[in-house]
Amino acid sequence: MKKLFCSAALAVFAAMDICHAQSVRMLESEELEEVLYGQEVDIPAFKGYEFTDRDGTWDVVLCERPYRVVEGDTLRNAIAAFCFVQDHGGYLKKWEFSDVLLGAGEEDSRERDLLFWTRYARFEDLDGDGLADPLLVYASLSGDGEEGNIARINIHLYHKQERITVQAVESVLDEGRSLRFSKGYTVLPPSIKQQLDELLEKIRKDRGVLLKDG
DSSP: OHHHHHHHHHHHHHHHHHHHHTEEEEOOHHHHHHHHTTSOOOSOEEEEEEEEETTEEEEEEEEEEEEEEETTEEEEEEEEEEEEEEETTEEEEEEEEEEEOTTTTSTTOSEEEEEEOGGGOBOSOSSSSSSOOOEEEEEEEESSSOTTOEEEEEEEEEETTEEEEEEEEOOSSGGGOEEEEOGGGGGSOHHHHHHHHHHHHHHHHHHTOOOSOO
16 A cells, blocks of 8 residues: 555656646746846747746747848847756846857858748657756758758757757759768767657648758
8 A cells, every 4th residue: 555655656656747848938028138138148039938847937938130131021130048947036037059150141141041940849858757847949041042952050058058059051063962960969869869850850840941961
């Protein structure tokens, strides 16, 4: 009887951890301002997410800097993401990353736009350890004037606060294409690797890209 009780209790606590890590909501504009108040962020924020896991409540803020409007479309030349944990009524920054257009400012810039693909963003517990594994995807469009021609795709995954990246370069030339995984990828739990593989396949189908070497 005692063993049954302990097993049931462990199952309940495990379920609670998973539930916590899957509690995600969008931040309102006023909340975005509150999270970023006093922080060194020089790129306009456009979207934020709040989620909870066994380590606390977290806020991820996405930023994009518009620099030009072409035929009604706003183009961006820089992106950034910031993650904060709520701490005693404040917000403590835990990680961040940023990127800019390749060749930005050059007359024949290799890229014309840089943006987050928020439809692929995830803030869930991907391996059942009770901790959220934030995953963000962004891409750049080439500067050759062809709308929608993808130049780069980057995936950033944070597992136990360590960043793992997948970086892809698209090209019409075999030698111009590449797909690179950071070192941390090799030690990821199999369940997370599988989900990353599934994400890559989904992006291939959705965006018509190859995502491969050569």
